Amino acid sequence: MARDRKTESFTRAGLNLIQQALSIYDADLRLAVCNRPFQEMFGLPPHLVTPGARFDETLTYLVRQGEYGEVDDVEAFVQVRVDQALAFLPHYVERIRANGRAISVEGSPLPDGGWVTVYTDITATKRQEMLLRARSEELSDQVLTHTEELALTNRRLAATISQLQEAKAALTEMEARTRLVTEMTPAHIGHLDGNGKYSFTNKRLSVVLPGRANDIIGESFEQALGAEVAALLRPALARASGGDPSVQEFTDPESGRRIRTAFTPDEHADGGVYLLSTDVTEETQARTALEQTHKRELAVQLTSGLAHDFANLLTIILGLQARLEKLPLPHGAHELTGATRMAVRRGGSLLDKIANMTGARNMRAAPVVVQDFLDSFTPLAEATLPDGVSISVTNDLPHPALMLDAGTLQDGLLNLVLNARDAIGIAPGHIALKARSVLDTWLEITVSDTGRGFSKDALEQALNPFFTTKGDEGSGLGLTMVYDLVKLAGGTLRLSNTRDGACVTLRLPLRPAEAEARPRLILLVDDIPDIRTHVRDLLTDLGHQVIEAASSEEADSLADLPGLDWVLSDINLGGTDGVALLRSISMRQPALKLALMTSLPPDDPRYSAGADYWPVLRKPLDSAALMHLLALEAPQ
Structure with missing residues (x-):
């Protein structure tokens, strides 16, 4: 804050050294900054040169002071100039003030709205022009007039050049910012002209579509993307060229990545199209897994009832076959009952396969x-x-x-x-x-x-x-x-x-992992010694170090040990609550990774209370479940 005040002081001192008067008003026509010559030239009171002063109030004051001569309707006069200011158009005018001095007024709009105005006293210049006219009787009135017009034109031209340079600088800065934004965007952004050639592109095409070049300005759609991908996207591009925006997803044949491309018509170029392509491979993978999970859930709903009834029917058939085989049967009947029994068993095997397909399956990477x-x-x-x-x-x-x-x-x-x-x-x-x-x-x-x-x-x-x-x-x-x-x-x-x-x-x-993961220091909490021994052996076989605790009190005191990575606790600790233990530890050690293990059914309130915050492993534990747990990178 001190540095801002110092910078502001330096800026104001520099502006005060300028011989010309200067004022800057924001988009709401309130004073942002002015220099001392501005106040001195127009004799303004302090409250009208204080940041926040209104333009219309300053103008009203000047009118009433006679700056603009006799004005019949002050409010109308002020309103006209306020409306002109709100149009934010550059201008250059020269006028004679009420005190007889001549000034030029050069106004230039700012990129974000508002005005910067420079007032120059040109009285000396005007007097020289008058002397020239009075003393140069040999010169014709036409030459003098042309000379004055040329001087005025030169001053206006200088003002225009200044405005154009300012506008060019603003456009250059805006273009640089736009280019920076497009290069930082994790997507390919491009523009095709009416002839189907790239007129703009950021440098991200090779990131979205590996193997393609980034410098594709002037290349055709097919040259830049390849004939196979271009053929997939050509119908959507044709619709966009005709004014119909669209979005299309496709799989890149070379990389196998899933790409989503949006086509937006260019309203300012006939047939031109903007393209935005993003890599949605991970999103598609997640969506595919979710859709398959929903299909499995639907299959469970459809088959569970049928399988139950079918299993009952098979049981009845087997029972009837057993009773039938006890009866005196004609020759060859036993072969038929045996074949029936084999068919029933094959049906039972089929039920097992259906159950394996439709039952719950957790992918443990x-x-x-x-x-x-x-x-x-x-x-x-x-x-x-x-x-x-x-x-x-x-x-x-x-x-x-x-x-x-x-x-x-x-x-x-x-x-x-x-x-x-x-x-x-x-x-x-x-x-x-x-x-x-x-x-x-x-x-x-x-x-x-x-x-x-x-x-x-x-x-x-x-x-x-x-x-x-x-x-x-x-x-x-x-x-x-x-x-x-x-x-x-x-x-x-x-x-x-x-x-x-x-x-x-x-x-x-493809999700790479470390071939040799860093050994973890794990606090294992269970009140049953045999279970602690089993889980400890699984963890040490995986290369990790284990500290054991037989109660929640002991675990709570060990949780503050330096270098600890994980706490794995049973939910039921001999009458105490493992969920409450982890909640207490997480408040003191938020960086620790926490998990629970239990043999409780999922519908038990204690199970759901823990699962809302941390991973819960089902007993009996195996190496795969522990490997999956310890591969998690962030605390739950």
Whole structure:
């Protein structure tokens, strides 16, 4: 504040040294600043040269002092000049004051509204012109008149040049700010003229669409974006060129990123269009996972009642079969009852698969060393293959570790390997599993085989429940389960045929993790020694250090230890409340990461009271659940 007053003092002193009078009024025509010559030239009282003084009051004072000579209607005279001032148009005028002195008045509007006006005493200049006229009888009146007009024109031209320079400086500053804003925006902003060529662009195209150039001024739509993407967007661009704005989402074939582009017609250029493109890949992944979750919830609602009734019917059928087999039956009847019993058991197995698909499933992403995961998966997959069928696993990922749900991914890949094995049949064949990164956006895993490939119907329907090409041996739920798991993770799955056989390509969001996470210091709170021992062993096997507490009182005293990262407490601590313990710790140590564990059902009030604030792990705990918990980066 002291520095502002000092700067203001320096500024005012500098303005006072100017020989010309100067005043600045804001957009509301209130005085912002003036110099001493302004007050002295017009003889203004102190209250009219104080910041905030009204323009109309100053003008009224000058009129009443005779500055403008005889004025019949003061209010009308003042109002006309107020209206002219509010128009904010630059002007230059010369007038003779009531005291006989001549002044020029040069007014220039400010970019944000308001006026800066410079008053110059030109009495000496006018006198020189009069002397020239009086003493130069040899000069014609026409030459003298032209000389005076030229002098006036020069003064007006100088004022105009000054105004243009000020306007140019303001426009340059505005353009620089606009350019800075567009470059800071995490999106590509561009403009296409009526000929479909870029006339403006920020330097963000390569960020949104990897592999494209940033310097695309003068290039066509196809040259800048590529023929394939341009073909996808051409209909929306044509509509915008005709005056119809639109928004389109598309997947970039090269990077696999999901892009949203808004097309806005340019009202000032015939056929011109503004484009705004943003990367919505993460939003799409989250939306895909949410949609799949809603589908699963709907499937649960639709199938739970049917499955219950179906299970009851199967139980009744099995009971009747058992009673029927105790009766004397004709020859061959026992084979029929045995086949019926096998069909009932197959129906029960089908119910289990439906329950696994529609039941609640939580994706638990945790740091996974990819090569270790693949090394452990390879022998598991080989054990399911017959002689003559081999498998190769290739890892081309640049990241050593990723955030993955290892159990879910293993189940899905094993299902794909089994499908590939069945497609190869008894003939010798090969299965290839490859993992790679797609422009640091997707983890892409392909499982290809040398089998007979997908039929036309399979390519169209294989992801639908109960579609199978295996006859009575297949349930038609294998690929559907893999598709469900991929969608829950926010990914995609695609079926195709290669020259040698079939190929399944799944893409999951690529989220790198540290290959070797920093060991955490964890306070473990549970009143049952055996449970503390089990959880402590799980945590130490993961490379973390553990401090144990058997009661809430002991834990509360240990929570202030320096270097502590996590507190993991049971909800029921021998009659005391683990939720209250964490609430007390969080008030003193807000940076600590807190979590609960329990065997209470989710509808228990104590469970919900803790889940509203912190993660709650269900007992019995396993390594995957703890890895997922400790991978969280921020306190809950």
